């Protein structure tokens with residue numbers, strides 16, 4: 001049995017070398033049905049945002065329970081639109097986690113606001129509600145807080161929501177990683193993106209995410225007025241209200257109510273997203289299966305800390321982030337060695353306030369968020385996507401274990 005496993009793992013290595021290929025940390029899974037759905041739109045008269053975008057939006061509402069979904073060109077524009085919807089403007093303060101992709105922070109800056117960072121809770125790897133409350137009490141009350149469901153793990157939205165009532169700030173849930181995840185609240189499961197504990201939420205459909213539309217994103221909300229404004233801001237700030245059509249020059253009439261951008265997504269991208277959404281539950285199950293394989297293998301080593309698996313939550317893992325307790329040097333060696341054997345692991349993320357833009361503009365000091373910095377020093381994301389075969393997972397596990405022994 002063990003011999004057979006060894007042989008199959010070796011075959012993975014031979015194949016990667018012979019074909020000069022590699023296993024990346026994330027990869028899309030495209031089916032024939034997906035291709036047909038895209039081709040069908042390409043043969044139709046409508047290419048840009050049209051009827052299939054509306055169907056994709058309905059499917060996202062059905063999935064999450066949110067009342068409105070507005071699809072757009074990517075997750076970054078979704079965050080920007082969410083901030084524009086809330087009216088974030090010059091000198092408004094936004095707070096996010098330092099352990100996230102740059103866009104979670106940049107969206108406030110795009111609107112002329114100022115982004116600051118509150119440390120993570122090392123148990124969840126998401127924004128710490130305790131640290132957020134300290135910030136509200138001792139530094140300032142922000143206009144918006146952007147909690148990130150890091151790696152698919154739901155941030156503690158119910159607690160952050162109660163803080164928003166106490167101190168008076170808006171919430172945008174950055175659910176770019178967490179489509180398909182849910183958390184427990186009052187005995188029910190609440191989907192990430194449902195906006196039960198936020199004003200708005202966003203998804204990203206980049207190819208490494210759980211479902212993809214090539215590039216794409218969505219803003220979700222239960223607020224009719226916010227939804228209307230964001231829909232308008234998606235396309236140049238143009239309003240096409242029925243009362244404008246009847247009262248003015250003619251049916252061509254429209255008004256540019258505010259200055260905005262072209263944030264639209266095409267209908268063929270939405271066809272891919274909608275088709276992928278049908279397989280979300282099987283993607284989630286396969287991701288969980290791989291996470292379980294990794295956890296069983298790595299759980300035996302004191303040198304390693306496994307990713308969080310919070311009680312009561314149902315996590316659709318986007319990333320598998322392992323921590324090397326022996327420190328950044330060990331993590332660095334493992335990263336280098338895995339790349340040599342064609343396993344293209346990644347690091348998620350460098351604390352954002354270390355980036356030259358933020359450092360130059362605000363002079364945020366090293367040591368500002370100790371938990372985030374400690375996490376960054378030890379973390380490494382292993383490949384995680386549904387198309388990974390069991391033999392490839394075995395190859396990754398053997399390769400990591402060989403390096404820590």
Ligand SMILES: Cc1ncc(COP(=O)(O)O)c(C=O)c1O
Nearest residue numbers: 074075076101103176204205206
């Ligand atoms: C947490 C998070 N938020 C936002 C984004 C932005 O999404 P997109 O790449 O679709 O613009 C990403 C993308 O990687 C992300 O990881």
